[in-house]
Amino acid sequence: MILFEEVTKIYDDGRTAAAGLSFEVQKGEFFVLIGPSGCGKTTVLKMINRLIEASGGRIGIDGRPIGGYKPNELRWNIGYVLQQIALFPHMTVAENVAVVPELMKKPREEIDKTVDRLLHQVGLDPDVYRSKRPDELSGGQQQRVGVVRALAADPDILLMDEPFSALDPVTREKLQNDLLELQRTIRKTIVFVTHDMREALKLGDRICLMDGGRIVQIGTPDEIVNRPANDFVREFLGGENAGLPLRGARLSLTAAELCEPLEPDSRLAADGAVTIGADTELGDLLWHLAAEERLLVRSGDVVIGLLERERTLKRIARELAEGGEER
Ligand code: ADP
Ligand code: MG
Numbered sequence: 001m002i003l004f005e006e007v008t009k010i011y012d013d014g015r016t017a018a019a020g021l022s023f024e025v026q027k028g029e030f031f032v033l034i035g036p037s038g039c040g041k042t043t044v045l046k047m048i049n050r051l052i053e054a055s056g057g058r059i060g061i062d063g064r065p066i067g068g069y070k071p072n073e074l075r076w077n078i079g080y081v082l083q084q085i086a087l088f089p090h091m092t093v094a095e096n097v098a099v100v101p102e103l104m105k106k107p108r109e110e111i112d113k114t115v116d117r118l119l120h121q122v123g124l125d126p127d128v129y130r131s132k133r134p135d136e137l138s139g140g141q142q143q144r145v146g147v148v149r150a151l152a153a154d155p156d157i158l159l160m161d162e163p164f165s166a167l168d169p170v171t172r173e174k175l176q177n178d179l180l181e182l183q184r185t186i187r188k189t190i191v192f193v194t195h196d197m198r199e200a201l202k203l204g205d206r207i208c209l210m211d212g213g214r215i216v217q218i219g220t221p222d223e224i225v226n227r228p229a230n231d232f233v234r235e236f237l238g239g240e241n242a243g244l245p246l247r248g249a250r251l252s253l254t255a256a257e258l259c260e261p262l263e264p265d266s267r268l269a270a271d272g273a274v275t276i277g278a279d280t281e282l283g284d285l286l287w288h289l290a291a292e293e294r295l296l297v298r299s300g301d302v303v304i305g306l307l308e309r310e311r312t313l314k315r316i317a318r319e320l321a322e323g324g325e326e327r
Contacts, residue, residue, distance in 0.1 A: 001027040001189050002048060002157065007057035009043050009213075017043040019213040020057070027156075028187045032204035034194055036287035040213045041193040045159045048191065049078045061157070076104060079150030079188075081160040085142050087134040093119070093145050094130040100153040111152075118148040121182055140171035147179070151186070160192045164199070176202060195283060201225070211291050230290060255280040258315055259297045259305030268296055268303035278304060282316070289313075 002025040009018040017040040025031040033041045046052040047059060050066055059066045066074060087096045094115050101111045116126040122144040134142060143163055150158055164172045176199060183190065194200055200207045201221040209216040209224070217229035256278035262268075274292045276285065278299040288295055289309050297305035 001025055001029070001062060002191070003058075003060040003063075004044075005058040005060075007047065007059055008055045009040070009047060009052065010055045016213050018047070018054070021213075021215060022057075023208060023215065023218055025189060025191060027189055030183060030190045030192065030203055030205045032192045032194060032200040032207045033210060034197065034200045034207060035210035035216075036284040037195060039210045039287075041195075041210060042161055044210075045080075045161055045191060045193060048157070048159060049080060050074055076100060076153045077155045078157045078159060079153070079155040081143075081146050081150045081158065081163045083162040083166050085146030085149075087142060087145060087149075089134050092131045092133060093124075093137075096134070096145060097149045097152045099149070104153060114152060114154075115148070118151055119145075121185070122148055123178055124148075138171075139167055140175060143167065143175060144178075147182075151188075156189060158188045158190045160190065162193050162195070165194065165196070172199075179203065197283075211287060216290075253282045253316070254278065255285055255295075255297045255307060256299070256305065258282075258285070258312055259307045260311070261305050262303060264299075264302045264304050266302045275303065276307075285312075286316075 004021050004023050007018055007021045008016070010016050021040075021044065033044060035041060043052060047054050048061075048066070050071070061069070061074075061077075069077075087093075088099075094112075097115045097118065098111050101114065106114075115130065119126040119129055124141065124144055129137075129141070129145075134145070137145065146163070150160075164175050167175065180203065192203060194203075201224070204221055206218060206220055207224050208218045209229070217224065219227065255276055273294070273296050274288065275296040275298040276288055278297055280288070280297075285295075285307070289307065289312060293309050295307040296303045297307060
């Protein structure tokens with residue numbers, strides 16, 4: 001269905017966002033991309049619908065190189081849902097959803113039917129919501145409309161870039177459940193980006209873990225949990241506690257709080273060592289520590305601290321235990 005072969009992306013400024021990615025997404029599969037921010041997830045999505053051109057390698061859809069599709073052919077066959085849905089504020093829900101089908105010159109009657117059916121499928125009563133404007137909707141309802149809009153042209157593929165990450169946990173959980181339910185009936189090929197392991201395990205038929213433009217592991221939730229690619233991932237994401245330590249943890253813990261302070265020094269940052277921002281949060285920090293024994297913590301261009309894997313793990317374990325006692 002979607003095939004990546006040795007795909008690379010090097011941006012004009014020399015940043016490598018994809019360093020030789022090879023994977024295949026099956027028709028009807030729910031494929032989750034997960035990894036720390038900056039690892040290249042969004043770049044992968046945008047290469048699929050050609051918002052971004054790959055620098056090398058081959059990308060194919062249904063056995064045809066994407067370069068061989070006409071731009072509209074590709075766009076209409078691929079729905080796209082973003083974290084912040086940009087609904088047109090001056091248009092009703094129905095008008096927002098109908099934009100692409102109208103561009104495709106579908107008959108009015110068919111469009112109206114599709115809009116109502118899809119609204120119903122995502123749990124929005126068409127009679128109530130059809131004529132509402134975006135500012136009358138909650139964040140969760142707007143994301144539901146975003147999903148409907150992406151599906152309105154009946155694409156084969158749905159790309160979703162952290163669609164639920166701006167929502168509160170309760171709303172988020174509802175939308176996850178509804179998306180799973182929806183997928184049971186529509187069976188689209190979905191590529192879904194998240195940096196939340198719990199979300200990935202819950203939604204994905206398969207999960208692709210990325211770090212630094214590379215694939216760390218691809219597997220079913222079961223394989224990821226029971227046969228993780230490295231010890232560090234196993235320790236924090238594996239076993240029956242999959243993802244739970246992260247949920248229970250104070251996610252507000254930052255690199256700055258966890259590191260051994262160093263005398264501020266701007267030369268260290270230029271040293272080629274891996275540095276992360278002072279406000280990097282626990283989830284992302286663990287990902288970096290999975291790859292690096294030592295990380296430098298920087299504030300602006302100045303290095304202010306050091307994170308060593310062993311010591312940091314102990315520190316986090318302690319914080320987790322204390323957090324547990326409080327509850
Ligand atoms: P993710 O979605 O996983 O957070 P992205 O795909 O957005 O990651 O970015 C991957 C890397 O490419 C990052 O280092 C990011 O800074 C860089 N990057 C993304 N977009 C651009 C761009 N338009 N120009 C230059 N670098 C970019
Ligand atoms: Mg992104």
